[in-house]
Amino acid sequence: PLCSLLTMADIPKMVSDLRRTFDTGVTRPYKWRYNQIKAVSRMVTEHEEEWVAALAVDLQKPACEAIMGEVCNVTAAAGILLKNLKSWMQHEAVSCFGLLVPASCEIRHEPYGVVLVIGPYNYPVQLTLKPLVGALSAGNCVLVKPSEMTPQTSKLLARLIPQYLDKECIKVVEGGVPETQALLAQPFDFFFFTGSHRVGKIVAVAAAEKLKPYVLELGGKNAAIVDESVESLNVVAKRLAWALSYNCGQSCVKPDYVVVLRKNSDKLKQKLVKCFNDFFGDKPIDSPDFARQINKNACLRIQKLLSDNPGEVLCGGEVVPEDRYVAPTILSETPKTSAIMQEEIFGPICSVITVDTIDEAIAYVNEMSDKPLAFYVFSSRSAVIEKCFSKVQSGGAISNDVLMAPVVPNMPFGGLGSSGDGFYQGRYSFETFSHKRSVVRKHMSFDNPACDPVVRYPPFVSSPLKQKVFRFLADNLPLFPPITMSGTLYVLFVIFLIWHLLQVYWK
Amino acid sequence: MSEPSVPIQQFPGHVSKLRDTFDSGVTRSYEWRVKQIKAMKQMMVENEDLWLSSQAADLGKPSVQAGLDISNVIAACDELLNHLKSFMKAEMLPTYGLLAPSRMEVRREPFGVVLVIGPYNYPIILCLKPIIGALAAGNTCMLKPSEMTPETSKTFSTLFPKFFDSSVVKVIEGGIPETTALLATPFDFFFFTGSTRVGRIVAEAAAKHIKPCVLELGGKNPVIVDEHLQSIDVAARRIAWGQTWNCGQTCVAPGYVLVMRKHAEELKRKVVHYLKEFYGEDPEKSKDFSRQASENGCLRVQKLLSDRPGEILCGGKIVPQSRYIAPTVLSETPLDSEIMGEELFAPVLSINTVDSIDEAIKIAKQVCDKPLNLMIFSSNTATAEKCILGMQSGGVCVNDVMAIPTTPNCAFGGIGNSGMGSYQGKYSLDTFSHKRTIVSSQLNYNTALTDPPLRYAPFTESKAKMFLWAADNLPNIPPITWAGIMKVVAATALLSAGVKVLAGL
Secondary structure: OHHHHHHHHHHHHHHHHHHHHHHOOOOOOHHHHHHHHHHHHHHHHHOHHHHHHHHHHHHOOOHHHHHHHHHHHHHHHHHHHHHHHHHHHOOEEEOEOHHHOOEEEEEEEEEOOEEEEEOOOOOOOHHHHHHHHHHHHOOOEEEEEOOOOOHHHHHHHHHHHHHHOOOOOEEEOOOOHHHHHHHHOOOOOEEEEEOOHHHHHHHHHHHHHOOOOEEEEOOOOEEEEEOOOOOOHHHHHHHHHHHHHHHHHOOOOOEEEEEEEHHHHHHHHHHHHHHHHHHHOOOHHHOOOOOOOOOHHHHHHHHHHHHOOOOEEEEOOOEEHHHOEEOOEEEEOOOOOOHHHOOOOOOOEEEEEEEOOHHHHHHHHHHHOOOOOEEEEEOOOHHHHHHHHHHOOOOEEEEOOOOOOOOOOOOOEEOOHHHEEOEEOOHHHHHHOEEEEEEEEEOOOOOOOOOOOOOOOOOOOOOHHHHHHHHHHHHHOOOEOOOOHHHHHHHHHHHHHHHHHHHHHOO | OOOOOOOHHHHHHHHHHHHHHHHOOHHHOHHHHHHHHHHHHHHHHOOHHHHHHHHHHHHOOOHHHHHHHHHHHHHHHHHHHHHHHHHHOOEEEOEOHHHOOOEEEEEEEEOOEEEEEOOOOOHHHHHHHHHHHHHHOOOEEEEEOOOOOHHHHHHHHHHHHHHOOOOOEEEOOOOHHHHHHHHOOOOOEEEEEOOHHHHHHHHHHHHHHOOOEEEEOOOOOEEEEOOOOOOHHHHHHHHHHHHHHHHHOOOOOOOEEEEEHHHHHHHHHHHHHHHHHHHOOOHHHOOOOOOOOOHHHHHHHHHHHOOOOOEEEEOOOEEHHHOEEOOEEEEOOOOOOHHHHOOOOOOEEEEEEEOOHHHHHHHHHHHOOOOOEEEEEOOOHHHHHHHHHHOOOOEEEEOOOOOHHHOOOOOEOOOHHHEEOOEOOHHHHHHOEEEEEEEEOOOOOOOOOOOOOOOOOOOOHHHHHHHHHHHHHOOOEOOOOHHHHHHHHHHHHHHHHHHHHHHHO
């Protein structure tokens, strides 16, 4: 189409315009950042119905999921940033190395410049807008590339962002593979990508070639372990069933399989099936509360996985590609070598695997999942939970609940190994999108009399005493804590109090 | 060039030993990490002669400079010890209202096996500081020191096994084939210090593995000298020192000076004067002046100097066979000359005149967009701020040069072509750790989100409304920790005592 041809040619200019705008310094002040973040928050709340409608078309997302799982997340993320931004932007005074005294040393958080945010299709609103507000909080200019697989949402983002945000500093490019490739060739200062492992690698290499930092939020084969000490299997089953079916299983933190100890195995399987029935009735395809896969291809992929020795199908298993429907499905004792155990399913399907001991469960998880994004342990014994957490590396871990990491707005969310690189959310967004710049300030008149003019400068060899003194100072001068107003007042106040208390009580 | 210590076929075996140690969980304890840091300190302190002689052999480094390198590593160890205990405590976060009651914490966990590739200019500091940072964060390490400093590499190979287990730190000596083989191995973290060119290769390798990397590269670092100066002598001295320390082979060394016209002539004179004061009439004879690491480095600089260097105010002599480059000051080097286009890594300094600070900033951005170090000499805070905000850089020094890597606690890292990521002190611990969110919920006490079942299908309009209300209005609940309770008790006591005293006055 003509408009996407125009965009392709425009891309290099858009990026250089963003860079020029960044260089003017307009994104640095607190007020600008505050206003932009607030505007994003308003953008989602003031057009809530439109977002819900777009998500309904793109993913058949139930309204409640659209509000709970998209709109609320963005406003919560914005809220945390707005509340704390001023204090996070303060320069951090650090102790001064002895040889440099008197000097002031501080660490500043500064923006990188122009950030590229590539959004995914599963939570197209929150996973595009949360990185956006993060990048803005750090003072960057941003180019947003929403997923082309959610065209209605993408259109809405492209329409509303220029209305609410500073057009010179934040731009949107819609498009698919050609536009993304064109963008990846541009000299951005930071690349933020949420999506599949395959594309993540392409983004990482593109960024690395330019020596630019990046964050990849990918996924993995997330695992859950259910211990025999669980008291309420009902609650466990409900929470698991919720995680499996939410957004038709298209969550990067959804558990693909559950390893359960034999004692609870049969009951858990029964209860999971019952929960699906409670949520969606006999025919989930008719339930207005169950979402859909992103497109027909996704269904066909899952259909193929299900065809290879999936184990016993306890419920579900139906795939209707024309309706983008995949039934909530529980599989039992899927063999390790089945296709469905080899890759991230991204569908409302879960295999329940029975083992006899916790050690077996841990070994199973370490074998089948390489550092998954999420790891869940259900147990009433904290020793068991700790053992699982320490023996399995994962992006994040949750005990006795599911899916929460990306929901909680102030916790760092990020992967490890193949599940991703880097993290964001809350304070960690601000840090991720900032460069830590150390600033050491000295005086030319008041110098460290130990150093300047004598000790620091050559010649040395002719003066062994000088060398000894220099070395002694380097080895023994302590770090001098920074002198801050609040620190000084605090010390004075405590001294004052102690003096008075002594006066009063020590006659 | 030394023989590779370990044949390439054996690399995977060593890496899996490092991985096994990591997987065993032994690196997670505080005591283990303290033991490693103390071992590093011991290794430095007990072998001073060996370190000094290896630096003299590889770089002609005077013993006072090598001694400071040792001091730098020891200070880094002390700084890590200072921060380690508090760093290892999980960070408790307020509980998100919708999920109360549950506990939310962030744990810093090690990545696994870290590859550290070291450079040739400060082989002791720039190999050992990243290693001890990685160990302190609970990782195991493989070290590939530079093949251009064979004596130092040999010293590493000899000493490390005496102080560290080879399944904790393994030293691999070698050149390009060995480095290539290591980059093809899926380490859990890549830490590289060196040139931008090789940095790119490392970044691409890390990206293909989807593993994090930190790159400490370099750049052509500008020095901006304002017309408001308290002392030209001090400025000239510091600049001359930075230019020639370690024969100019410092990633944060001054590359060129942009000086306001008012002080231009005097600055040039004084820099030349102080160079003479430091190294005498013939620096080649001075025992305080070191050498380039390689003949190639000299030949490279010789070639660059042949293209319009501007006026040579002093120095210019290069003797590749003895790896000698004289401390050289150039005046008004054309901006498009070869010399201005590359980081020299040599004691050659261009001093160019400008007429305004804006001009200086503009030129600096043209020459090197994001250098590792920006140095500003000015007595005017506003001018310094203008420069700091006017261009991006890894770090900044006002009224001095090269301060940041000498400190054990300031974040040291580049931006753009000068690198990515940072380390030193608590920033090392941070860099070499993965922030793992742990949410501990309950099965008995349901969260506000769950039962009554706001979150489960079937959804009704009232449910959605309730959820929205709860999401907007439930406050975050601060974590309850012993430290928190003590703080509240202490603050109350202090406040009531204060009130009593003030009332009594």
